[in-house]
Amino acid sequence: MSLRRVSVIGSGNWGSTIAKIVGCNIQKCPGFEMEVRMWVFEEMINDKKLTEIINEKHENTKYLPGVRLPCNVVATPDLLHATQDADVLIFVLPHQFLQRVCHQMKPALKQGVYGVSLMKGLALSENGCIRLLTDLIREQLSIPCAVMMGANLASEVSQEYYCEATIAAATLDMGRELKQLFQTDYFRIVVIQDEVGTELCGALKNIVAVGAGITEGLGYGDNTKAAVIRLGFMEMKSFIYEFFGDRNPQESTFLESCGVADLITTCYGGRNKRMGYALATTNEPLDELEREQLGGQSAQGPLTAYEVYNMLKSRDLLSKYPLFTAVHRICTREMPASEFLSCLANHPEHR
Amino acid sequence: MSLRRVSVIGSGNWGSTIAKIVGCNIQKCPGFEMEVRMWVFEEMINDKKLTEIINEKHENTKYLPGVRLPCNVVATPDLLHATQDADVLIFVLPHQFLQRVCHQMKPALKQGVYGVSLMKGLALSENGCIRLLTDLIREQLSIPCAVMMGANLASEVSQEYYCEATIAAATLDMGRELKQLFQTDYFRIVVIQDEVGTELCGALKNIVAVGAGITEGLGYGDNTKAAVIRLGFMEMKSFIYEFFGDRNPQESTFLESCGVADLITTCYGGRNKRMGYALATTNEPLDELEREQLGGQSAQGPLTAYEVYNMLKSRDLLSKYPLFTAVHRICTREMPASEFLSCLANHPEHR
Numbered sequence: 275m276s277l278r279r280v281s282v283i284g285s286g287n288w289g290s291t292i293a294k295i296v297g298c299n300i301q302k303c304p305g306f307e308m309e310v311r312m313w314v315f316e317e318m319i320n321d322k323k324l325t326e327i328i329n330e331k332h333e334n335t336k337y338l339p340g341v342r343l344p345c346n347v348v349a350t351p352d353l354l355h356a357t358q359d360a361d362v363l364i365f366v367l368p369h370q371f372l373q374r375v376c377h378q379m380k381p382a383l384k385q386g387v388y389g390v391s392l393m394k395g396l397a398l399s400e401n402g403c404i405r406l407l408t409d410l411i412r413e414q415l416s417i418p419c420a421v422m423m424g425a426n427l428a429s430e431v432s433q434e435y436y437c438e439a440t441i442a443a444a445t446l447d448m449g450r451e452l453k454q455l456f457q458t459d460y461f462r463i464v465v466i467q468d469e470v471g472t473e474l475c476g477a478l479k480n481i482v483a484v485g486a487g488i489t490e491g492l493g494y495g496d497n498t499k500a501a502v503i504r505l506g507f508m509e510m511k512s513f514i515y516e517f518f519g520d521r522n523p524q525e526s527t528f529l530e531s532c533g534v535a536d537l538i539t540t541c542y543g544g545r546n547k548r549m550g551y552a553l554a555t556t557n558e559p560l561d562e563l564e565r566e567q568l569g570g571q572s573a574q575g576p577l578t579a580y581e582v583y584n585m586l587k588s589r590d591l592l593s594k595y596p597l598f599t600a601v602h603r604i605c606t607r608e609m610p611a612s613e614f615l616s617c618l619a620n621h622p623e624h625r
Numbered sequence: 626m627s628l629r630r631v632s633v634i635g636s637g638n639w640g641s642t643i644a645k646i647v648g649c650n651i652q653k654c655p656g657f658e659m660e661v662r663m664w665v666f667e668e669m670i671n672d673k674k675l676t677e678i679i680n681e682k683h684e685n686t687k688y689l690p691g692v693r694l695p696c697n698v699v700a701t702p703d704l705l706h707a708t709q710d711a712d713v714l715i716f717v718l719p720h721q722f723l724q725r726v727c728h729q730m731k732p733a734l735k736q737g738v739y740g741v742s743l744m745k746g747l748a749l750s751e752n753g754c755i756r757l758l759t760d761l762i763r764e765q766l767s768i769p770c771a772v773m774m775g776a777n778l779a780s781e782v783s784q785e786y787y788c789e790a791t792i793a794a795a796t797l798d799m800g801r802e803l804k805q806l807f808q809t810d811y812f813r814i815v816v817i818q819d820e821v822g823t824e825l826c827g828a829l830k831n832i833v834a835v836g837a838g839i840t841e842g843l844g845y846g847d848n849t850k851a852a853v854i855r856l857g858f859m860e861m862k863s864f865i866y867e868f869f870g871d872r873n874p875q876e877s878t879f880l881e882s883c884g885v886a887d888l889i890t891t892c893y894g895g896r897n898k899r900m901g902y903a904l905a906t907t908n909e910p911l912d913e914l915e916r917e918q919l920g921g922q923s924a925q926g927p928l929t930a931y932e933v934y935n936m937l938k939s940r941d942l943l944s945k946y947p948l949f950t951a952v953h954r955i956c957t958r959e960m961p962a963s964e965f966l967s968c969l970a971n972h973p974e975h976r
Binding site: 435436438496499501504528539615618623 | 776777778780781782786787788789808810811813814815845846847848849850851852854855856858859862876879880881882885886887889890893894966969970972974975
């Protein structure tokens with residue numbers, strides 16, 4: 275039997291961290307090709323190409339400085355070179371590039387290849403409806419696509435701090451192979467089958483985190499924050515059943531790492547919470563806050579809140595989702611942050 | 626129809642906070658006797674009785690200083706006076722006094738009275754099995770007993786910060802009446818029927834909080850803590866089904882305020898987390914740490930861990946509950962805190 279080849283598409287801090295894990299694991303797994311190609315969007319760092327730096331120093335000095343990559347992880351700027359021989363494609367790139375990347379790799383994919391997405395976010399379809407990133411991969415490339423989500427800040431995983439992740443895969447074989455690739459002593463994997471619930475938890479939790487940050491910014495304590503986290507959790511659940519119920523999301527998914535654990539981590543740290551805090555403690559518009567505090571990068575939560583808001587509005591469902599709705603309105607500054615909690619006073623959960 | 630009377634048994638910070646809420650609500654509810662008696666374990670504060678201070682100043686200066694109580698809350702040191710005419714008994718006292726208090730009030734209870742317990746903890750039966758505090762009330766007094774649990778730090782609720790609680794009551798009538806007594810604009814109630822799941826979540830979460838504190842004390846970050854919280858959550862669930870499955874605990878209870886929200890709050894603040902942190906950063910025995918850091922009060926988590934450990938051990942189930950087991954062993958100093966995470970590496974959840 276020929277050896278199976280794994281490629282990583284993307285090389286940010288999470289992509290590099292995952293390349294490190296997969297590279298190490300493959301050295302112990304006889305069924306795999308030793309080399310793990312990592313597609314890098316080429317850029318120049320002090321007159322030197324990033325791919326060359328990675329391949330010479332075995333370190334992504336720009337996005338994951340200080341962490342040594344195993345020698346079998348090979349950076350390449352050539353997308354086709356990275357993807358054409360692969361049996362497993364790990365998608366871990368900023369999702370605004372996904373469509374273009376899929377388009378470029380499509381002509382030269384190997385028979386039987388499948389993907390696994392580590393991307394957190396949503397796409398929009400032409401009619402303004404929310405679309406899963408994995409559906410975009412599935413449809414554009416005509417391949418199956420699993421997901422891996424969880425409470426996994428790259429900075430902590432790359433330091434080998436104990437944590438968990440959830441892999442959702444439609445078939446047991448895929449789940450088993452992915453667990454073999456990703457699990458380590460410190461990075462513990464639970465495999466489930468609910469791909470849709472897993473992916474949506476990863477995206478929707480960012481809205482809740484903005485809400486948690488608003489609560490903090492308003493000066494409330496841990497109880498209030500816990501109430502906001504829980505109500506957000508219930509809206510996530512309700513939203514998933516409402517719009518993706520036909521794809522069989524599972525109640526138990528919400529208690530996996532991709533659900534409750536990722537939600538907690540995101541509500542206590544990270545840029546979405548930070549933006550919520552800033553929205554409650556300043557009067558500046560969101561893009562100004564992102565410029566100042568995130569060096570111009572976007573937080574995912576406000577964007578997801580906007581997409582979700584439009585979908586809810588078009589179906590006349592805003593009143594069922596007061597937390598999602600309030601977060602969106604506070605992000606756009608239509609509503610003062612100080613009104614956040616009064617929007618939750620008559621939450622459908624309390625009827 | 627005669628007016629219904631509500632009494633509060635206990636007057637610590639949570640008892641006083643609840644007396645405030647119930648007292649205010651009753652002033653707006655025509656079906657209730659205006660006076661709310663609050664049983665106070667009498668003590669002298671600078672040569673003056675605590676009950677007199679409360680009744681003159683309308684403030685529990687010892688346990689809830691700075692918070693004004695409504696004038697219809699009347700402190701009494703006489704347990705029978707507090708309980709004999711009551712239709713609803715709110716149990717909110719340190720649970721080591723429960724048995725004695727029940728014994729004293731039993732001879733003079735009104736027909737049709739029921740209880741609601743706000744106490745978090747477990748009792749032990751004679752054979753070393755865990756027993757619900759409400760079962761003790763139900764059996765000793767032969768009355769029904771509901772529970773109210775949730776992410777409710779007294780200090781925050783008494784400041785009227787927005788938060789939630791779960792009331793579990795066997796009948797709809799009871800649930801409806803209790804919601805009327807407890808709910809305010811800022812204190813939002815969800816009524817469910819799963820009394821057993823609700824009460825056990827409130828007790829077991831304290832073990833997990835010790836674990837969260839240990840993780841923090843060991844210097845790990847948010848991901849690791851989220852993994853510990855989640856694994857603890859799964860052990861809580863598994864334990865409840867294992868030992869109380871015949872009493873029909875509900876999956877959905879875990880997503881109520883008494884479940885996930887209370888767990889989060891307790892793992893990010895409070896004395897159990899603090900003890901966990903201290904266990905990981907010192908070599909002192911637990912009772913020494915409690916003396917130093919909690920002024921000699923006990924944290925609930927280590928005690929509950931001990932009770933749970935014995936029950937698991939007697940049934941040969943320790944390996945199914947590595948987190949509960951490790952927390953107990955670290956509390957007794959049988960095991961160094963530094964081994965905590967290696968105990969979780971092969972958690973049954975990851976098989």
